[in-house]
Amino acid sequence: MSHAAPSISQEDDAKSMTWSYVVAGARDLRIDFMRGIALVMMVVAHTEVMSIFNIFSWERFGLTTGAEGFVILSGFMLGMLNRARLQKVVLLTVSWGLYLRAWKIYRVNIIIIVSFILLAYIPHINVFEVTHFTDRFSGQSWSLYPVTPQIKETWFNIILYLQIGPHQTQILGLYIFLLLLSPLFLGMLQKGKVWWLLGLSLLVYSLWQRWPLRLTPSEFEFAFPLLAWQFIFVLGMASGWYKAELLSFARTPPGKGVVVALVMVSLVLGFVAQNHTNPFMPPALLMHVIPPDSFNSFYHT
Numbered sequence: 001m002s003h004a005a006p007s008i009s010q011e012d013d014a015k016s017m018t019w020s021y022v023v024a025g026a027r028d029l030r031i032d033f034m035r036g037i038a039l040v041m042m043v044v045a046h047t048e049v050m051s052i053f054n055i056f057s058w059e060r061f062g063l064t065t066g067a068e069g070f071v072i073l074s075g076f077m078l079g080m081l082n083r084a085r086l087q088k089v090v091l092l093t094v095s096w097g098l099y100l101r102a103w104k105i106y107r108v109n110i111i112i113i114v115s116f117i118l119l120a121y122i123p124h125i126n127v128f129e130v131t132h133f134t135d136r137f138s139g140q141s142w143s144l145y146p147v148t149p150q151i152k153e154t155w156f157n158i159i160l161y162l163q164i165g166p167h168q169t170q171i172l173g174l175y176i177f178l179l180l181l182s183p184l185f186l187g188m189l190q191k192g193k194v195w196w197l198l199g200l201s202l203l204v205y206s207l208w209q210r211w212p213l214r215l216t217p218s219e220f221e222f223a224f225p226l227l228a229w230q231f232i233f234v235l236g237m238a239s240g241w242y243k244a245e246l247l248s249f250a251r252t253p254p255g256k257g258v259v260v261a262l263v264m265v266s267l268v269l270g271f272v273a274q275n276h277t278n279p280f281m282p283p284a285l286l287m288h289v290i291p292p293d294s295f296n297s298f299y300h301t
Contacts, residue, residue, distance in 0.1 A: 027077070027081065028077075028080065028243075031073055031076055031077050031080075031240075032077070034069065034073055035069075035070060035073045035074065035077070037066075037069070038066040038067075038069035038070040038073060039066065039070060040053070040057070040066070041057040041065065041066025041069070042065070042066035042067055042070065042171070044057050044058070044066075045057070045058065045065060045066060046167075046168040050280060054280075054281075055281070055282075055285055058278065058281060059273050059276055059278070060270075060273060060274070061270060061273065062266065062269040062270055062272075062273050063269060063272065063273055063299060067171055067224070068232060070171070071171075071174070071175075071178070071229060071232055071233050071236070072232050072233070072235065072236035073236060074175070074178075074233070074236065075178070075232070075233040075234065075235070075236030075237035075239075075240065076236040076237065076239055076240035076243075077240060078098075078182055078186075078237055078240065079186075079189065079236065079237035079238060079239065079240030079241035079242075079243075080240035080241065080243050081240075082094055082186050082241075083189070083240075083241050086186065086190055091183060091186065091187055091190060094183065094186065095182075095183035095186075098179050098180075098182050098183060099179070099180065099183075101179055102176045102177075102179035102180050105172055105175060105176050105179070106162075106176050108172065109162060109165065109169065109172045109173060109176070110159060110160075110162075112165060112166065112169050112172075113159055113162070113164060113165040113166075114159065116130055116131055116145075116165075116166060117145065120145075130166040130168060131143065131144055131145045131166070132144060133167045144164055144165060144166065144167060144219065145164050145165075146158070146164065161216075161217050161218060162218040162219055162220065163217055163218060163219050164219060165219055167219075167223065170219060170220040170222075170223050170224060171220065171223075171224055172220075173218045173219065173220030173224075174220045174224040174226065174229055177216065177218075177226050178226075178229075178230065178233050181230065182237070185197060185234055185237055186237075189237070189238065189241045194238055194241070194242070197234060197238065198234065198235070198238060201230060201231050201234040201235075202231060204227050204230065204231070205227065205228055205230070205231040207227070208225065208227040208228050209228075212225065212228075213227060215227055271287075272290065272295070272298070274286060274287040275287050275288065275289055275290040275295050276295070276299075277292045277295055277296055277299075
């Protein structure tokens with residue numbers, strides 16, 4: 001008894017039920033999804049209220065935070081999208097779009113800073129948590145806003161240069177400067193100077209490790225020094241630019257070996273992270289295989 005061959009529509013339905021991700025447009029929604037997770041992790045970390053979200057996100061995947069993930073993935077998305085755009089438009093057009101985005105984020109940052117200055121004058125509103133940074137280990141607090149009388153010109157300058165503001169939003173300042181530098185990075189990638197870009201970025205990072213210089217007067221430099229954080233942003237951008245080539249390489253025998261090695265490294269660092277000495281995490285939720293002194297030494301180094 002013969003059987004009829006499946007129709008084209010049936011084959012299409014079968015393909016649509018596979019686990020394969022099909023990029024419908026220019027964006028890769030998987031990267032957007034991961035960036036969303038990183039944003040949630042940053043919000044949870046800065047809220048500092050123990051919850052199930054903290055338990056699953058507070059340096060549980062490795063000795064990193066949502067900030068690293070957000071910066072790397074943002075660079076990845078910029079590299080991936082702008083490689084396609086630069087085939088249709090010139091670098092100046094792309095640069096103008098990036099500058100407009102940086103200007104928009106800058107204005108949002110200014111509004112946030114000024115909003116808490118004004119809220120502090122409203123009775124019964126406590127803005128201490130957003131106007132101070134508290135070291136949860138020692139309990140010591142530092143004011144992120146001036147505590148002495150300031151003349152209007154000084155207030156204008158320190159706001160203009162993002163020298164004050166909530167520590168919860170400091171990463172916005174970093175992202176502004178990374179966007180301003182992005183046209184330079186994209187220009188080198190467009191000319192095929194990827195190794196020059198990575199080498200220079202690594203050199204800047206290494207020099208910062210030896211001589212930690214604050215390139216800008218902005219407050220974000222204390223938590224997110226630009227000369228250090230540019231490195232992972234550049235790595236993300238280069239990976240996004242060469243996404244297709246990296247995926248093709250990952251399907252080759254050497255590429256599969258690299259993927260396995262990366263997975264093993266991730267598992268090892270994930271195991272190390274479970275031995276964290278974070279005093280705010282319930283001890284029952286942590287492993288205690290690595291001695292606290294050994295973990296702290298590795299963590300701070």
